[in-house]
Amino acid sequence: MSRQIRCEDLTKEAFAPFGDVLECAGTPDKMINAGLCGRYHDRAALDFGTDGRAGISLFDAEPRSLPYTLSLMERHPEGSQAFIPMTENPFLVIVAEDQNGAPGVPRAFLTAPHQGVNFHRGTWHGVLTPLATPGIFAVIDRIGDTPNLEEVLLDPPYVVVP
Secondary structure, three states: OOEEEEEEEOOHHHHOOOEEEEOOOOOOOEEEOOOOEEEOOOOOOOOOOOOOEEEEEEEEOOOOOOOEEEEEEEEOOOOOEEEEEOOOOOEEEEEEOEEOOEEOOOEEEEOOOOOEEEEOOOOEEEOOEEOOOOOEEEEEEEEOOOOOOEEEEEEEEEEEEO
16 A cells, blocks of 8 residues: 655745755846856755764766655754756655654655755655656765764655656
8 A cells, every 4th residue: 555645846935844945046146257157145054063064975866757656765863965966857856844753744846957955954855866867966965973864664655646
């Protein structure tokens, strides 16, 4: 038996409880480089705790397809985590509010080209889920000596549909 959730468009407003949408939307905050570059300034609340630092890693994830079976969620209690695609391909973003230390009912978002996300510290989310090849992402997250990963298996799983 599985439970079903439908994909939503990824918007700043809908995603706000879970993190930040990273995109060049609207008018740039300022023009730089002799007026040839629009800067969309300070678009994510990065948080690496008191004993961590920011790190940039590159991920190469295998693509999945819809419908997608969601059986694992994770969170990072010590810091935020940003997924920035290095292609124009869409990816699936799954998040859930915390309910007594476990994920609540998940929500699924489908990105548009040129969108990334930054999960707030402690936000339950699905694994990196590209929907096309290559699944290459820059990931900005906390680097530190203390554990920063909690995982929960979902039983029964959810099925994410378009």
